[in-house]
Structures are given as C-alpha cells and as structure tokens.
Amino acid sequence: MQNLHQEQDLSLLNVAIDKAKVISDLFPASTAYSLSATSSLNHGAPVQKAQVAAVLDQLDFSAKPFATLDALKSQPGHLFILSDYQKSSFSPSVLDKVDPSTQVHLIPIEAASPANITVDSVYLEDEFIRSGAENQLHVLVSNTGDEALEDVPLKLFLADRQASALSLDLPTNQTSEAVMSFRAPASGATQAYVQVEDYPVEFDNLYYFTLAPSAIIKIVEVTDEVPSMLQELYKSEPAFKFSTFRSQSINYAELAAADIVILNGVAPLSEALAATAANYVKEGGTLSIIPPAGKDVGAYNSLFQNLSMAASFTGASTDATKTSLAAPDPNHPFFKSIFSDFDADMQMPSATKSLAWSQASDNILKYKGGAAFLSRFDRGTGSVYVMAAPLQGEYSTLPNHALFVPIMYRLAIGSYKQAQQLAYNLGGGTIQLPVQVQTRQEGVYELRRDTLAFIPEQQVRGGKLYFNVPPDMSEAGFYTLQLQDSALATLAFNYGKEESYLEQYSPDELRALVGENRPNVHVYDYGDAFSVKGEFEKRYFGVKLWKYCLILCLFFLMAEIALIRFL
Numbered sequence: 001m002q003n004l005h006q007e008q009d010l011s012l013l014n015v016a017i018d019k020a021k022v023i024s025d026l027f028p029a030s031t032a033y034s035l036s037a038t039s040s041l042n043h044g045a046p047v048q049k050a051q052v053a054a055v056l057d058q059l060d061f062s063a064k065p066f067a068t069l070d071a072l073k074s075q076p077g078h079l080f081i082l083s084d085y086q087k088s089s090f091s092p093s094v095l096d097k098v099d100p101s102t103q104v105h106l107i108p109i110e111a112a113s114p115a116n117i118t119v120d121s122v123y124l125e126d127e128f129i130r131s132g133a134e135n136q137l138h139v140l141v142s143n144t145g146d147e148a149l150e151d152v153p154l155k156l157f158l159a160d161r162q163a164s165a166l167s168l169d170l171p172t173n174q175t176s177e178a179v180m181s182f183r184a185p186a187s188g189a190t191q192a193y194v195q196v197e198d199y200p201v202e203f204d205n206l207y208y209f210t211l212a213p214s215a216i217i218k219i220v221e222v223t224d225e226v227p228s229m230l231q232e233l234y235k236s237e238p239a240f241k242f243s244t245f246r247s248q249s250i251n252y253a254e255l256a257a258a259d260i261v262i263l264n265g266v267a268p269l270s271e272a273l274a275a276t277a278a279n280y281v282k283e284g285g286t287l288s289i290i291p292p293a294g295k296d297v298g299a300y301n302s303l304f305q306n307l308s309m310a311a312s313f314t315g316a317s318t319d320a321t322k323t324s325l326a327a328p329d330p331n332h333p334f335f336k337s338i339f340s341d342f343d344a345d346m347q348m349p350s351a352t353k354s355l356a357w358s359q360a361s362d363n364i365l366k367y368k369g370g371a372a373f374l375s376r377f378d379r380g381t382g383s384v385y386v387m388a389a390p391l392q393g394e395y396s397t398l399p400n401h402a403l404f405v406p407i408m409y410r411l412a413i414g415s416y417k418q419a420q421q422l423a424y425n426l427g428g429g430t431i432q433l434p435v436q437v438q439t440r441q442e443g444v445y446e447l448r449r450d451t452l453a454f455i456p457e458q459q460v461r462g463g464k465l466y467f468n469v470p471p472d473m474s475e476a477g478f479y480t481l482q483l484q485d486s487a488l489a490t491l492a493f494n495y496g497k498e499e500s501y502l503e504q505y506s507p508d509e510l511r512a513l514v515g516e517n518r519p520n521v522h523v524y525d526y527g528d529a530f531s532v533k534g535e536f537e538k539r540y541f542g543v544k545l546w547k548y549c550l551i552l553c554l555f556f557l558m559a560e561i562a563l564i565r566f567l
Contacts, residue, residue: 001084002061002201003502006110006526011200015109016082017056023080024052036071038062046074061203063426063474063495065089072098080105085510088501092513095521104521106514108507115145117152117198118500119207120175122422126337128413129184130239131213139178139194139207143170144501155195156180158211163192185211189490191478204500208477208492209422216241217416220255222273223247223264229391229399230264233408240412247273260286260415265390268298278306281382286415288385291355293318293392307379311357311386318394322350323367328403334364334414338406349403351389351396360386365407374407385411420489426476427496428469433481433489435465447479447491454479469493 001013008015024033032046035055039062041047042055071079079098083090085108098104118141125136137156143149149170156164164180180194189212196205221230221244234242243254247266250273255261261280266273269292281287291297297313304311328335330342351373360375367373367388377384389396398404419434445465447454458467473479473493481489505513510523 002203003084003111003113003116004200006112012084012109012111013059013061017059019082019107019109020056020080021053024049034071034074034076036066038064038066063203063476063499064471072102075099076102078103078105080107082107082109084109084111084502085505086499086501087503087505088498090505092510092515095514095518098520100520102520104518106510106521106523108504108510108524108526110526111502111504113145114502114504115143115147116201116204116500116502117149117170117196118142118144118204118497119194119196120497122194122207122209124422125179126413127214127418128217128239128416129211129214131184131186133184135182135184137164137180137182137194139180140175141168141170141178141196142175142500143172144503146172148172153197154178154180156182156192157195158182158185158192159190184213187213191490191492193492201500201502203476204495204497206476207423207494210420210478210490210492211422212420214239214416214418217260217412218254218258219243219260219262219412220245220258221262221264222250222255222266223262224267225265228264230262230408233405234412237409252276256280256283256285258285259417260288260412262288262290262411264290265292265392266298267292267294268296269300269303271299271302274299274303274306278303281307281379281384284381284417286383286385286411288387288411289355290387291390293354293390293395307377307384309357309377309384309386310359311355314353314356316352316354316389316395320352320395322352322395322397323369324348324350325373325398326366326368326370328365332364334362334410335406338410349397349401351398353388354390354395355386355388357386383415420491423492423494424469425496426469426473426493427498428471430466430468431491433465435460435463443484445488446482447473448482449475449477449479 001011001016003012004010005012005015027049029049031049033049033052034044035041035047035052037059039060041058042051047055066083071081079102081104085106095104120140120142122140123138125138129135139154141152141154151167152170154166154168155162163182166178166180168176168178170176189210192209192211194207198205217240219234219240219242221228221242223244224247228244231242231244234240243251245251245255247270255276261277263269263277277287291313295315300313325348327344327346327348330339353367353371357372357375360372361378362376363372363374364376365372365374371388373388375386377386391399393399424431444455445458445467447456447470454470454473456467456470458465460466476494477492479491479493480487481491507523507525514521514523
C-alpha cells in the first residue's frame with residue numbers, strides 16, 4: 001500500500017483512510033465501528049463515530065497480512081474491506097467464513113502502476129567463507145513492471161560500509177542476476193545488505209543477510225594403510241580438522257560429527273561399517289569412496305545397494321593397462337576457480353578401472369573413452385563421491401599429479417554445509433540451528449532487536465535448536481539469538497515476496513472471483529466519479545428525493561407569486 005494512487009499523488013494507504021472516513025459518515029451518530037487492520041486499532045475495542053477519524057489517522061504501513069476473519073469476530077451488519085486486492089495475496093476463499101447476514105463491501109483502490117523492483121534473494125559463489133578471501137555474491141533482482149529499466153543502481157554494504165556497486169539492466173517482468181565481488185570480513189559475523197533504488201514502493205529495496213567465516217571442516221578418514229597419504233595433505237591446511245582411524249578401531253561419535261568421511265581402500269569392508277556409512281549419508285553427510293586394491297571387498301555391494309547405487313567392482317589387477325583421463329571442463333562448478341590458466345592439452349593422469357557405475361548425479365572426471373572416473377551421487381541431503389581406482393601407484397598416477405591436491409580439497413570443501421543460512425523469511429517457518437554443548441543451559445532462547453525481545457516457540461533435540469518465527473516479529477533487519485545474557489548468533493530476516501508483486505484484481509475480475517453464489521458480497525467500481533457514500537446510499541437507503549421535493553415546492557411558490565402579481 002506504499003504504491004501511489006492512480007488519480008491522486010497519495011499512497012494507497014492514505015486514500016484508503018480517506019475513504020474509510022467517508023464510510024463513517026454513512027450511519028447515525030450512535031453507530032459503533034470496529035476498525036480492523038494489520039495492526040491493532042484501539043486495542044480492538046468498538047469506536048464511536050466521533051473517534052473514527054482520529055483512530056484511522058494512527059494507521060501506518062505494516063508487514064503483517066490482514067486477517068479478514070478477525071474483522072468478523074464482532075459479527076458486523078456491514079463489513080467494508082478497502083484494499084489494493086493484490087493477485088499475489090488476495091483469495092476470495094476468505095469470504096466463505098462470512099455470515100450470510102453480513103453485507104460485505106469490497107472497495108478496490110487503483111494503483112498508478114504495478115511496476116516495482118525487488119531483491120528476491122542472494123547466494124554465495126562459494127559457501128565456504130575464508131576470512132579475507134575474495135568471494136562473489138549472486139543477487140536476484142526482479143522487475144515486475146511492463147517497462148524495461150536501464151542502469152538501475154545496485155549496492156552491497158558490509159557493516160554499513162559500501163563494498164561493491166554496479167548498474168543493472170532489468171527486462172520487463174523478469175528476474176535478473178547480478179554478480180558482485182567482495183572480500184570476506186577478516187573475523188566474526190558481519191551484517192550485510194544489498195540495496196536497490198526504487199520508488200514509491202520502498203519496503204523491499206533492502207535485502208539483509210549475514211556473513212560469517214565458515215567453521216573448521218571436520219574430515220574423518222577410515223583406512224588400513226599406514227601411513228595415510230591423505231594425512232599430510234589435509235593437515236597442512238588450517239581450514240581442515242583431519243582424523244584417521246583404522247577400520248577396526250573407529251570413533252563412531254567423531255565419524256557421525258564429520259563433514260566428510262573418506263573410505264580409503266578399506267578391505268574388507270565390514271557390514272557394521274557399511275551400515276554406518278549408509279546411515280551417515282542418509283542423515284545428510286558426505287561420503288567419499290576410494291576402492292581397495294585387493295579383491296576381498298567385503299560389504300561394499302551391501303553399501304551400494306543400501307544407497308541405491310548401480311556400482312560394482314571390475315577386478316582390475318596391478319598388471320591392468322592404465323587409461324589416461326580426459327581434461328576436465330573448466331566451467332564445471334567442481335573445478336571453478338581451480339585453474340588460473342586452463343590448457344585443454346595438459347598432460348592428464350592415468351588410472352586403471354577397479355570400480356564401475358552408472359546413473360550418477362554428476363560425472364566430474366572421465367577417462368578418455370568416456371567412462372566415469374570421479375562421480376557424485378546425490379542421496380537426499382547427503383552425497384557420495386566415488387573414485388574408480390585406488391590411490392596406489394600401481395593403479396593410478398593421480399596422487400603424483402598437480403590436480404590431486406585441488407581435487408581432494410574440493411571434495412572436503414564441497415561437503416561443508418552452512419549451519420546458518422544467509423537470511424530468513426519473516427513469513428514464518430521453522431528454523432534450525434546447531435546448539436553448542438557449552439550453551440546447553442537452562443533458559444529460554446530469545447530473538448532481540450534493539451529494545452525489543454521476542455520469545456519463539458522452541459525445542460532443543462539432537463544437538464539442534466528448532467524454533468518458529470514469532471508472528472509479532474514484523475520488521476526486517478538483524479536479530480540477535482540469545483540465551484539468557486549470551487549472544488549466540490546474529491540472524492537476518494527479510495519480508496516475504498508476495499507483497500512485492502503489485503498486480504491487482506480489477507473490479508470485474510473481483511466480481512468473477514466472488515461469483516453469483518455470494519449475494520451478500522458487493523464489489524464497487526473505482527474511477528473519477530467513484531463515491532463510496534453515493535453508491536452505498538443508493539443501494540441501501542434508496543435515492544433520497546427530499547431535495548427534489550424542495551426544489552419543486554420553491555418552483556410552484558414562485559409560480560404562484562408570478563400569477564398573483566401579473567394576472
């Protein structure tokens with residue numbers, strides 16, 4: 001309702017308030033009114049005619065949706081609904097709850113234009129955020145109008161300081177994507193937002209989100225090879241926490257908490273470990289399978305069957321001929337930012353084929369013949385990466401190739417899942433966040449913003465906090481999640497996108513939606529000569545003829561005077 005009116009240089013809300021004041025003049029002075037809006041007016045108490053104008057002037061814009069059913073609690077004789085009747089939010093089904101004895105008057109208010117620019121959402125090129133590292137933010141911006149726009153300013157702010165800016169061309173009724181480069185904050189969570197310039201609807205010009213350096217990636221390797229060739233590779237990078245276990249002495253609690261589990265040449269694979277690995281993937285974990293060198297594979301087939309993977313061992317030996325791998329696709333997301341100067345004719349490693357599969361979600365590396373060497377299987381919220389050959393030199397030259405380190409690093413980084421989203425929606429839904437052991441203390445979790453505190457419905461189970469967005473929390477921005485006096489996280493909340501699409505139902509479209517089966521629902525036209533008072537009086541009080549009677553009386557009185565004087 002921030003939009004401008006078709007005929008007046010006023011917001012739709014101001015026009016609606018003026019029309020509501022006109023409606024209040026329709027009834028006798030003794031009439032009581034119940035004023036319903038997205039915010040509480042007069043604490044829900046009835047309002048006398050003399051108070052109506054003053055109470056209406058208190059109305060302001062709100063992100064809360066209007067609850068038609070709340071307006072029916074007082075069982076009014078007449079219900080007037082003044083609205084822009086947006087197609088994205090209005091449904092005539094709300095009228096089904098209206099008592100047939102209540103006369104419902106739908107009064108649409110025409111906007112000057114449905115055009116609007118809104119920031120739909122943002123996402124990071126690389127979810128793994130390193131302090132001080134370069135990253136890219138993808139911003140989705142929609143133009144809901146029928147006119148293409150050029151050079152629309154778009155700005156990125158980190159901690160209230162402009163970090164990037166660009167101009168964007170927006171086609172009609174389309175969503176466009178902008179990419180903004182920035183350097184991640186050095187430490188701690190940073191409040192950030194994207195801003196687009198648009199008028200008169202301004203509530204959706206900002207999109208809030210938070211940036212925080214990613215947590216340490218926990219890697220667990222299960223292998224019977226001593227020493228492990230992966231240990232030195234991963235332990236040299238401070239972003240990783242690496243642990244390795246023999247297949248007979250696994251810390252299953254540490255395995256369950258890992259971001260990625262690597263089964264590196266485990267042979268034979270026990271049924272217990274196969275079942276544990278399958279459950280780990282089903283619960284959202286990332287599993288990497290590097291096949292063993294021997295033929296005693298154990299329960300691998302059971303693992304593949306449990307994860308619905310069409311994979312089997314080929315029985316390749318050390319005497320098998322190695323086949324060269326094809327050059328990777330530099331535009332593949334897995335290899336993005338790995339190559340500074342890509343050479344399609346680079347010398348690639350070669351490998352035998354100990355494990356074969358089909359129907360993978362993504363083939364990352366292939367042999368020159370087209371068979372898959374490294375693939376990803378998506379299983380629910382979890383993933384499985386499978387390599388076709390062991391890492392021993394008799395089977396593969398990959399460990400000695402320059403691609404080995406970036407591939408293994410990318411496997412680990414790709415397993416990282418942000419525990420906290422960049423932003424959340426005020427429209428509701430359940431939010432889940434991990435709860436650290438040291439914060440599991442008695443008390444109630446709160447969301448605080450300045451002096452306001454909101455207590456959501458909440459539950460802690462399985463090391464995670466689940467809570468619903470409080471319905472009274474209606475202002476976009478940053479909120480601090482607190483337990484007693486401890487600040488646990490900063491969360492960004494944005495308005496829902498339904499209100500950003502301003503297209504309206506016309507009076508004729510409203511009549512078609514209402515249908516003929518609701519005789520107590522009346523739809524009014526808008527236009528230059530539209531008057532709620534005039535339309536209503538004609539319909540319910542009839543045409544008042546006293547003015548015409550008075551005119552006729554005066555006419556005949558003048559005629560009588562003229563006759564007496566001149567005749």
